[in-house]
Amino acid sequence: MNELNPTAAAILGFLDAGELSGYDLAQAAAEIIGDFWHVTRSQVYRELAQLTARGLVEPGEPAARARQPYRLTDAGRAEFSRWIATPPPPEQVRYPLLLTIAFGAWLGPDRLLEMAAVHRPDHERRLATYRSYLADGGLDHYQRATVTFGVGYEQAVLSWLDQLPGILAGAPARADG
């Protein structure tokens, strides 16, 4: 039997709580794990189809608006339990702004700093959200662990943004470009 991929595994994980449609699952994923594991609706439907074919999930009663809920089978629960016990691979960061900066000589420091500044409000907003989650105290230990990562990450990004002007000050731009 094939390895479960992390997206499929997350779907099983969510279904453990009860029946959910593809739409629900995509929403749950966006809200709960979206900041460190992005999943689109299309992926969810594809995975549901495959999980059904593998007998890890089964369709429930269709409902209004073509809603098709799914539930976990025993095999699905077993497979998830196997998946979560396997050590997770390293993370990956994809940061287009850093790419732009890496070739930043084409633009020069001023343009780069403008571009970087645009992203700041997003990070501030997310940091505030995470902090309020922690302050409100409605999280369990596991959620607190992931949200705490978010706080540290956003703080790191913001502090880096603070340093940027100093780092790039006086950087030469290409003569041509």
Added chain:
Amino acid sequence: MNELNPTAAAILGFLDAGELSGYDLAQAAAEIIGDFWHVTRSQVYRELAQLTARGLVEPGEPAARARQPYRLTDAGRAEFSRWIATPPPPEQVRYPLLLTIAFGAWLGPDRLLEMAAVHRPDHERRLATYRSYLADGGLDHYQRATVTFGVGYEQAVLSWLDQLPGILAGAPARADG
């Protein structure tokens, strides 16, 4: 004309320095931007084929070991210059360990902490590398900017790993699972 994707753009960016083969390009990418923009050799070859078709790049003289170098065309340089002037989209973080932690009740805190600990040496090593880059002083302003991000990021991860035991202490595991 189609948007340039970031990987294709990076290839053009590297070729600005002179002729390079697909293999060279993959290496350069891994070394210089690999920590925030992962690129595989297969992708490089595919992009080179497309860039050639679009006239943004052209093959140079084939050499030993089937080596096929490419060089930037004027159109390629122009396209890159257009690309780098467009504001980069937000970053994406994909962190399987956080996914595991999000469903951590299936495992309980002890197993989670073991899994997390496994990753620590990698982050320590990377942090040390970035710091030595900065200390050695051989970087230009733009490289310093990206490496400084790396330092902040790795510090954030390590400090989060330090906090984890405290956060997860006493977390309940599932009765069943």
Added chain:
DNA sequence: AAGGCCATGTAACAAGTTACATGATTAA
């Protein structure tokens, strides 16, 4: 009862990964 929005899903395409193939050099 018409218009707009929401929930649901599909289809086509683009990007990313893994496994394999091949011939040149280098080392034993």
Added chain:
DNA sequence: TTAATCATGTAACTTGTTACATGGCCTT
């Protein structure tokens, strides 16, 4: 001179993204 390894690349498959389609629900 054989084996190992390196540089090069291709092919097949999996994941991820974008754009579209459809019909129920709600509001006026």
